[in-house]
Amino acid sequence: MSGMSQEKEEEVVSGVASPKEVLIVEDDLPLASQWRRFLKREFSVAVATNKEETFLQLRSKKFPVVLLDLGLPPYPESPRVGLELLKELVVQDPLLKVIVITAHGQKEVAQAALSMGAYDFLVKPVDDEMLLSLLRRAAWRCSLESAWLSAKREELPTSMVLESEAMRRVAEEVRRVAPLEVNVLVEGESGTGKELVAQLIHSWSKRRGRPFVAVDCAAIPVNLGEAELFGAERGAYTGAVRRIEGKVAQAEGGTLFLDEIGEISWELQAKLLRFLETKEYSPLGGKAKKGDVRIIAATNRELDQEVERGKFRLDLFYRIGQMMVSVPPLRERKEDILPLARHFINTLSREFNVPPSTLSKEAEKVLLTYGYPGNVRELRNLISRALLLANGGVILPEHLGLRVGESTEDVGISAAKRGYDLPRAKRALEEGWIREALRRHDGKITPAARDLGIPRTTLYDLIKKYAISI
Incomplete structure (x- = not known):
């Protein structure tokens, strides 16, 4: 092997072929500064000390790797805030590699973090060389996955979202x-x-x-x-x-x-x-x-x-x-919801000739907790409505026509009520779904029937049965 090819191979393995971005989330600033000095020869490092700063950093720049200390304010002695932040990070960006740092003896916490989507974990006190090796591996893995996903997107004949x-x-x-x-x-x-x-x-x-x-x-x-x-x-x-x-x-x-x-x-x-x-x-x-x-x-x-x-x-x-x-329903692939919503915002804003909007945190929360009986088609309809109402501003829950806290259970069968026999409950559920489908589609029969998964003739019969005016 020539010296040149050997050098390139070492660069690929070590991750120094090009600078990598890493975000350190650590409320101990002296410790974070120590890590930053050690890592700066291979990584471009940013620091956040709490949950709010973390999201500010992530909105301003794309980070492939996050080093997350689970002990964050306001409860630095507990992993609770760190675990909550981990969950939000992996939902927001499934490709993100989050390496969590736990205190000595917190084996159960580390296992919980891994089950929630953490890439790996380190135990304090952190060995510098172990940290460097793990960051290199995480950055390399992230670059491979990003390249794979980009290649898949380039080959897709239509605008499909493959985040989940x-x-x-x-x-x-x-x-x-x-x-x-x-x-x-x-x-x-x-x-x-x-x-x-x-x-x-x-x-x-x-x-x-x-x-x-x-x-x-x-x-x-x-x-x-x-x-x-x-x-x-x-x-x-x-x-x-x-x-x-x-x-x-x-x-x-x-x-x-x-x-x-x-x-x-x-x-x-x-x-x-x-x-x-x-x-x-x-x-x-x-x-x-x-x-x-x-x-x-x-x-x-x-x-x-x-x-x-x-x-x-x-x-x-x-x-x-x-x-x-x-093809799984949208409620079973929640990682796709926000990317799909942003995709619809981009495409529909051009179609409607309106300024593109952004989703508020409250709107994102509502979208992630809603049940989507109409799946991706319903999400597109919700974004269509919101774009026209927001008119280039920030999309709020009221623009979506959804309530904060409305969840999958809101579109399913609620707990049995006293005196509510099964035939009556089935009729009530059927009528409710029909009215909701007609409301979403402004009384149009064909798209409402398609959402409900029934022929138009059946929908006409049910409208007559329940005396629904359209």
């Missing part, structure tokens, strides 16, 4: 599935971003560059489903005054995305199954044709249960579900 571990696992699962010439079923609640996942599969597949055609199966009239998918010749049925090119033909060579596939009729299921088995289809009134498309389907229903109820064909379920990808 759950969504990173989804992306990795998609990367494995995408090159395979198999049909894929994407499962997840309404509004979780199933179409974005389908676009990602298409973009990472051998069919990228070919058409990606999306079909909202819930919006297809029952009597026109076959014509919508497979096309129809002029005069094939009453009202067919011109030739219709079906979605299968439009997607030739590419990907056909069937959103909410659980909504298609039994008859159309049979025709779709035949196409999947033979790669052959016939437009209404036309001759048989060969079709080369990959099917990606999505559903917010439990299709295996629909099979048991006799509402979905078992053979079709197996055909479309050769591989499955599950």
Whole structure:
């Protein structure tokens, strides 16, 4: 090995190839100054002495590594404030590497910190060389993860947020599935971003560059489903005054995305199954044709249960579900909430031609504790409303239309009440969710039905049932 290459290898291992930023959170200023002098040959060091100064520093500069003494004011003898700060830091930036410092004999505290997302821990008195080695390793790991995430973002066909571990696992699962010439079923609640996942599969597949055609199966009239998918010749049925090119033909060579596939009729299921088995289809009134498309389907229903109820064909379920990808609801990936909110602020402010706003701490807290029955789509709607109301100012909870303290439980089933039998409770919950979906969408049926995960015809029936005025 040449002297030059050996030197570069040493730089990579030691972390001195370029200056790294580290924030020391320590209320003992003489000790913090000692560490700063020792580390300044390799790191650019900033110091904060309490929780408030920590966030001021983080807002002014991007730090990959934080050295956090858990004993902070106003209770420096207790790790409570430090642990609270650790929790907030890792939620705010999942890539941040936080090394915590504990007092001698606090093994349980160190274990608690690691379980909350700390990168590693040191015990006082801290050995300088051990500290330096750990900081080098943390900075190197952070740079690797940042490079990986940047590469993933550059390859994404759409603006997806991959801050949470759950969504990173989804992306990795998609990367494995995408090159395979198999049909894929994407499962997840309404509004979780199933179409974005389908676009990602298409973009990472051998069919990228070919058409990606999306079909909202819930919006297809029952009597026109076959014509919508497979096309129809002029005069094939009453009202067919011109030739219709079906979605299968439009997607030739590419990907056909069937959103909410659980909504298609039994008859159309049979025709779709035949196409999947033979790669052959016939437009209404036309001759048989060969079709080369990959099917990606999505559903917010439990299709295996629909099979048991006799509402979905078992053979079709197996055909479309050769591989499955599950998209978690937003309430289970809270690390994505604030990055998504900021992304929507940036994109929607340009779309609405209004000045970009910032989120207040209270608004961030409300967003992180809310339950999101409508998932990412609902978050986008909340930010849309807030942007227009804030008009370039700071977004407050009232701009979001949410109350401080409103949480996941507020959108679920509250504790059982005396004299409130189960049928009555189910009716009350159903009516409440319908009214809330209609309120969020200003009385518009189609988006409200999509949020609720039901067909429009069902929503109309329920509106009539509960005498809801729109």
